[in-house]
Amino acid sequence: MDRGTRNDSSAKKLTPLVSKTNPLDPAASTLHNRRALYPAITFKGGKVLRPNREPWTSLALELKTPRLNDIHQHLWLAGLPAAARPLHRQKLLGRNILVTEDPDEHLVWFELDIFIKPLPDFLLDWNFWNDSLCLDQGLHEAACGLLLSYAWLVRHKSDLDIAKELGLLSKNMEWSKWVEFIDTFLDNINCETMSDVNKRYKYGELRLSRLNAIYRLAPPTYSLRNLVRGYQSGSTWYRAFFERHFKWILAGFAIVSVLLSALQVGLATSMLQSNGSFQSASYGFTIAYLVAVVTSVIVVFLVWLGLFCYHLLVTWRNDRAVNCRRLAGVSFP
Incomplete structure (x- = not known):
């Protein structure tokens, strides 16, 4: 200017x-x-x-x-x-x-x-x-x-x-x-x-x-x-990205693991072994936890795959654009 x-x-x-x-x-x-x-x-x-x-x-x-x-x-x-x-x-x-x-x-x-x-x-x-x-x-x-x-x-x-x-x-x-x-x-x-x-x-x-x-x-x-x-990208390592955005999943799994341990202790007692409602609740909670684990793994993998493809495509397009401009002698915008 x-x-x-x-x-x-x-x-x-x-x-x-x-x-x-x-x-x-x-x-x-x-x-x-x-x-x-x-x-x-x-x-x-x-x-x-x-x-x-x-x-x-x-x-x-x-x-x-x-x-x-x-x-x-x-x-x-x-x-x-x-x-x-x-x-x-x-x-x-x-x-x-x-x-x-x-x-x-x-x-x-x-x-x-x-x-x-x-x-x-x-x-x-x-x-x-x-x-x-x-x-x-x-x-x-x-x-x-x-x-x-x-x-x-x-x-x-x-x-x-x-x-x-x-x-x-x-x-x-x-x-x-x-x-x-x-x-x-x-x-x-x-x-x-x-x-x-x-x-x-x-x-x-x-x-x-x-x-x-x-x-x-x-x-x-x-x-x-x-x-x-975002506004300012931090580390370009995927590990740092997932640590920042998905560490809450680990905290959630830790809490659920404690609940599963409590259910397991309950099932070991004679009073709750014969309780049908508790048995059903334990079964449903266990299945839901397994589904949540599998879903979380799939989501994390899809996010990683999406980021990988995005960065690969952006890098390739930028490389081609820069080389074309240099060959043509055109200044950058």
């Missing part, structure tokens, strides 16, 4: 929401080297992008959250409309803070892991806001949202130390300058209505297991691909 293709809604110049005094001094001069602001290379679908030659597209990939915006009406199922916990609190909860460069994964958590995107240095530079982010309404709101999330995460000096240790914030950041910077930023947005930030940031932390369910079943994103992969 170039300057001519940005949203019409951003025709008027927006106001930078950060101080003209760069909080990263004395390293501020490095921010004026635009080549150092972007990733070395990135991909959009199957297309190779060179961010320094396509800055607007790169900024969209760095800041916008289109996948979460698509399911925004269902995000109440995955998280609370509240601020995310600060970094020191994440540590107290025993969570592993994992670095991600995808803004759609920022503040998404699963079990004992939470994904956090490092704060790009260019969001601390007034000139960059004035020259780039304020020219596009969508980029402006996404940048404000990411900055707001860091106001949630880095509330205390201990949070800043954690952020610098993990590479989430520049090591040149000083606590006094961070406080001044965030204070200036918060003065320029409405923290009550959240009207100045991307709507994704109206929610804080989001649970990945719920996002996967939403992405698989919600009408806006329903497709065979999303049904299989």
Whole structure:
């Protein structure tokens, strides 16, 4: 996307929401080297992008959250409309803070892991806001949202130390300058209505297991691909897939096994051996359990077979499509 293709809604110049005094001094001069602001290379679908030659597209990939915006009406199922916990609190909860460069994964958590995107240095530079982010309404709101999330995460000096240790914030950041910077930023947005930030940031932390369910079943994103992969696919090993989705079957079998053992003990007593009703119930329960075991095995096998065929077909089609495009010299969509 170039300057001519940005949203019409951003025709008027927006106001930078950060101080003209760069909080990263004395390293501020490095921010004026635009080549150092972007990733070395990135991909959009199957297309190779060179961010320094396509800055607007790169900024969209760095800041916008289109996948979460698509399911925004269902995000109440995955998280609370509240601020995310600060970094020191994440540590107290025993969570592993994992670095991600995808803004759609920022503040998404699963079990004992939470994904956090490092704060790009260019969001601390007034000139960059004035020259780039304020020219596009969508980029402006996404940048404000990411900055707001860091106001949630880095509330205390201990949070800043954690952020610098993990590479989430520049090591040149000083606590006094961070406080001044965030204070200036918060003065320029409405923290009550959240009207100045991307709507994704109206929610804080989001649970990945719920996002996967939403992405698989919600009408806006329903497709065979999303049904299989969900919002974020974890391990590609089938063993991990079945452990996540079918371990409840093992728990069910364990409970039923205890019941069968109790029935067997009952049948060994003289009082229940002559009880016709108990005999009939034991017989029916045993048959039902055997049918359930056989059915479960068949279902698991069919799911595995379906996944195997799906991945095989998708891989084959993708391989052919990529090779055909390369031979024809056609760029990827």
